[in-house]
Structure formats: C-alpha cells, structure tokens
Amino acid sequence: MSANDFATLRSSQAIARTQIPGLGFQDFSRNILTAAAAGLRTIAYFGAVEDADSGVVLYAVMADNTQSLLHVGKTRLEAESFPSLAEKCPQVHLFEREIAEQYGVRPESHPWFKPVRFHHSYRQGHDAWGRKQDEHLLAGVIDFYRVEGEEIHEVAVGPVHAGVIEPGHFRFQCHGEQVYHLEISLGYQHRGVERSLVGGPDKRTLHTMETLSGDTSVGHALAYCEAVEALTQCQAPIRAEVIRGVALELERLANHTGDLGALAGDVGFLPTASYCGRLRGDFLNLTALLCGNRFGRSLIRPGGLGFDLSADQIKQCLERLEAAYLDVANASNLLWDASSVQARFEHTGAITQAVANSLGMVGPAARATGMECDARRDFPSGIFRFAQIPVSTWTTGDVFARAYVRWLEIQRSVAFIKEQLQALPDGPIREPVGALKPDQFVVTLVEGWRGEICHVAMTDAQGRFSRYKVVDPSFHNWMGLAMALREQQISDFPLCNKSFNLSYCGHDL
C-alpha cells in the first residue's frame, strides 16, 4: 500500500474527520508523490479553513482504482506558501492553482502559475498574486505563453464562441496552419458554487447541484445525494437505486448521441448530424418520461427519488428506447462506414495513454487512450454494485477513438437500461433522510457521461457543510485538449474540441 500514512476509505463511506491524519507537509507530499508513482490518481486536492485563525488546511484524496479504495490525508500550512508538487506530479497542477486562488496561499515554483477562475480569495486580505481586495478582476487577463519567431503568429479565439455555446478563451501559437501550443483560459462562468454550498444543505442545494453543469444534472445530483445519504446513514431503496442508474445511463445516451451528431456536423457529414440531433431529443424525452423534465431535474432526491415509474411508463420507455436505439445504430454506422469521415477522424488530436495518465484524465477521453477507468466499475455505488457495465476502451486516443468509445458506451447503456427496467424491483422509492452527522468526511464518485464526478463533503460540529468540494470531469480533461492540439492543424481544433466536449461551467463552478 503506497499511501500508507493516509486514512483509507471507500467511496460513499462517511468517516469522522478526526480519522484523517494531519501530517507535516513533507510527509503529506511524500505520500501524494509515492501514491501517484504507484498509479493512484489525485481525484481531489483542495484547501479548507477549519477555524478563522489557524491558517489553511490542505486535503488530498488519492484514488486506487484497482482496490476501489480512497486515501485521504491533510496538512496544516504554517506559512502563506507551500512547495508545489506540479512538476513531479502534473495531475495536481490545476488543483494547486485553484488552492492558491481560493485561499491566497502560494505554491512555490509552480511551473504554470496563473489564476483559474479570476475571483478574489476566500480569505480577505490574502492573495497569491498580490492583487488588492478592491481590484476588479477580469477573466482571461493573464500573461499567455508566447512562442516567438519570424513566421509564428498568434490566434486568439473567444471568449464568445462561434456557436454561442459557453465562453472560454483559446490562444494558439501557430506556424502557418500548425499549432505549436494552445493555452486555454476559462473562468468566465464562475458563480461561486462551492462557497454558496457552505452552511448547507438548504432548499437551494439540490437545485445548485442539478445546474452545476446543465447537461450532467443527473450525474451531479446523484453524487450529491449519495454524499447526503452517507452523512445521514440513510440507504436509498433498491427500486430507487435502479431508476437512478437508468436515469444516469439515459443522460449518457442523450449526450453521447448528441456528440456523435455534432462530430459529424463538424466534418460536414450531414446525414448523421441531422439524425443524431433528433435522436438526442428522443433520449431526453425518455428522461422526461421518468420525471417530467428532459434533463432529469427533480428526479433524484436525497433518500431516493422524487417520482416513481408506473408499469405503463416502463413499457413505453422500453419501446421508445428500442426504436431510438435502432435509429442511433443506423446513424452511427453511416459514420463508421463513410471513408471521408474516417479520414478526418483518424490520427486527429491523438493523445497517448502516458499523457492521459500523467494529467489524470477521466471519462471517454481517457478510455479512448486505452486507460481502463470507469467509476461505475472501479468505485461502484447504487445499482452498479450489483449490475456491472463493461468498460469500453479503444487504443488510438484520437478523435475516432473518442467517438467510437461513445458508440460502444451507447450500446452498453442501452443493454443495461433494458435489463434493469425489465426486472425492476418493487418497493418504496424514498427513505426519510435525517439530520447530517456532525464532523464527518465523505467522498462520492459517480461516472457521469463526461467522466468521473467527485464530490467531497465535510460537516461541522452542527452537522452543516463546512466545505463542499466539487470536481467535475472537465477539470481534469481541459489540459488534455490543450495537449491533443500540439502539432495539429489549427483547422482541426473545432473537431478536437467537440470530441472532448468539456463543460465550461462545470470547470468554472
């Protein structure tokens, strides 16, 4: 066991905060580095202020996929700075920038030290960049990395996206059509989610979770509800667990189908683009059949579900699923059969497994490089403890692989939903949820359609959230997109971007 000084727990298992060992920074960082060297992933690394005058405490959560175990440790910072681990362990580089921005502590000799979301620090008067408290911070105003030379030119894209989706700024350093370097600067959508969750849960909390990243409503709501259930020692009924799993897979189906259509649209391949655009709506309507909302809002509630399914609904759901699946199969097979499409997809925006590993990437983008990671298998919760979904991987790591993994997952998800709905257990759909236990710590992991969603909740002595950390899969994967563009044609950027399809607001929180 590599992270031997850290406390060990499972996902969705609450432990007393006193069980988390407080280490000196030396031991703390040694544990992270040895764990990372042994193949563990940093799934959360964040700061917290436990009481006003004792400084910042850093928490790190390392995930051991092979053992389904999590290791957590903490360290109290004595000074206003701490040594950066980013050079030895690139996975933590964005986490360290986030800690610096939120708590005004500086990671020393960080190789890429820039703000993440452009807000003032949570601790008044502390700022890692020495900015004043009354200074108005503008997103995207940083020193961009520059390549210089006779024929180098810089292309700035955004923050307004050409398709008017979400805002983000992209800076390309190009030599003709070739991209030498891409730097991505986000933060335009920062809403202060994590700060607003402190003191909760309250009536708004679930709504906040469902809108963390609008296309992952079910995923984030599920991660939150599992955290609350762990903290209240409530066990959702099995019928609710099954329908939750179905909703999660329906969300995956809708988004993956939409992505395949959008990828086809980006290469100008009309048939699949048009069909998938409609079929995405069909899957969203199936979610609406469950709860009345196309994005699954209000379906998942702490303790179970907000809505039950009637036998008639189940029958209708299965029929419509089958019909939509046949159409998706046709539409996506058009995509794989068209040589002009394959010529565009293959060898475009490839990343190696080594890069994906060192950046700690997750989800279909990581699986497309051959990494076998899937929170549904590695850290199963709910129905996934009983019904496993095979992990879909591909090896090439290019746009084709990311598209094909989506198609593989569509097939697996449909099979899963059919199997589960045909044998839906009877029983209640919701258990009453009590008060949150005080001074607890819990990590929940849910495989959303973009990848692993990680929520970390800590309660205070009154049983309120003293810190709630959300790590959206996009947080891990944006850097992967930047790496995928190296040595590529700049004209392939929209295609690469679409193949990752990351969340801007999930990153900006």
Add this chain to the structure above:
Amino acid sequence: MDTLVHNSVHVVLALTLPPLLLGLIAKTKALFAGRKGPPLLQWYFDLIRLFQKGSVFSQTTTWVFRAGPVVGLVTAAMAILLIPMVNGIAPLSFTGDLIFLAYILGLGRFFTALAALDTGSSFEGMGAAREVTFACLAEPAFILGLMVLAKLSGSLKLATMLDGSLATHWSSSGASLVLVLLSWFIILLAENSRIPFDDPNTHLELTMIHEVMVLDHSGPALGMILYGAALKLFVFAALIVRLALPVNMGDPWLDWPLFIGGTLLVAMLVGVVESVMARLRLTHVPVLLIAACLLSAFGAILLVR
C-alpha cells in the same frame, strides 16, 4: 433569335437565376437529411434583407476593405457575360476571352483576399492564405480544361469553343471531354467553397476557407459578397452544362429551358455530393485539386497523342 433579345435574356437570367441554385442545393441537402429545409427562394429573401441593412466598417480598415465586395461582384458579373449559354452566343465575346475569364475570376479573388488581409484579423489572414494557396492549384486545372476545348474547336473564343460543334467532338474525343468535365466539377466545388473543400454552413471560423475572409463584412457589403458568390457558382455551372450538353435545337423555346434545367441539375448534384461525404482535412485539399489538374492534363494529352 435577334441578338438583342438573346442578350437581354442572357443578362436577366444571369442576374436572377443564381440565388435559386443555392436554394436548390440547400433543399437537396435537406431532403437527404430528412428535413424540410429552407424555402427555395430563401437566398433572394436574404439578399433583399441584407441590402436593406446598414453597414458597419471597422476603423482600422481602408478603402481596400470596401472595394473587396464591389470588385468581387463586378468581376463575377463580367464573367457571366463571357459564358455562351445557348447557341454559342455570349453578350461579351472576343478572341482570347478564355484568358480574360480566368483572370477576371482571379481579380475577384485577389480583392476578396486583400480585403480580408486589410482587417488585420488573424482569422481572415488565415482564410486569405488558404484561399490563395488552393487557388494556385485550382486555376491550372481550369485553364488546362479550357485548353482542351480550344484545341478541339481551334478557337480561342469561348462562344465558339462551347457552341453546337462541341457535340461532334463528344463522339470523336469523348474521353478528353469526360476528363475535363470531372475536373471542372471538382473545380466548381473548390471555387464555390462547397464540401468536400469547405463547409458553407459551418460557424467555426478556424475551419473555414472562403467564409472566414468575409467575417467582417456586414449589410449591403455582405449582400454583394453573397450575390457575387451565387453568380460565380452560376458561371461554373453554366460552363459545365455547356460542356456536357452542347446541343443547339435552334428553337430558343427549347434551348433556354434545357440550359436552365441543366444548371439546376448541377446544383442538385452539388447538393448530393454535400449530403454523402464529409469535408476533407485541410491538408488533403491540395491532393484533390492536383487530381483535378491531372484530369485536365490527361484530357489535353489524349488530344495530342
């Protein structure tokens, strides 16, 4: 038919028909995608709307930026006057006008690219670079095709090259003409920024070729560009129709409808191509253009064997 009437029909048709071709392409694509698609006359509505709007000009641009759309439209309109639509008669015709045709189209492109560079935007610079790079390969293919026709007809006048006598050459030198026809169809797709070269529907400026050069134009200026693009499509469609259907029935009531039907058919063919294949990767565009050059070149070689 009286030349004056003929020329009037030519001009009226050349000025009114082109937007319909674009509408037909969109309709064909919609049909393939199982959608209803925009109305056939959508491009007319768009043009009317644009010409009623005001323009916004960036203060960093000069007269070149404003001249771009005007020159683009005028050159395309002049090119149309050179094309014999029926009966081997064109309003503007002189010996050597095939060279004039190639260069008047080149002039239009030159000014469009110059207007794009004038904005100083990195996107538009990229677009201009792409456009002229690909034009370097598209122009030889076009001119080699014209050479084949010149050799067959023994004339350097488009009107004579594309008149009814071409029909007799189809039986003697059909192979050459088929190659030129293929080459010109590829050139039509490339010159009019259609799939597989460019995607006229994309909104992603990083991938565009032609569209990205005109991002900063608005209102009537944009209207002129779109109208000019429609005229240019018509020029190439008309050339292809004349090459493929060089028949003169002597009756204008048959000849004109046949020609119009031919251009509409070309538009539908473009729609079909766009519906069944994806865009080429930008690095592969030159390969297809070189293929077009080779097709035309082989067409010429077959004649001198």
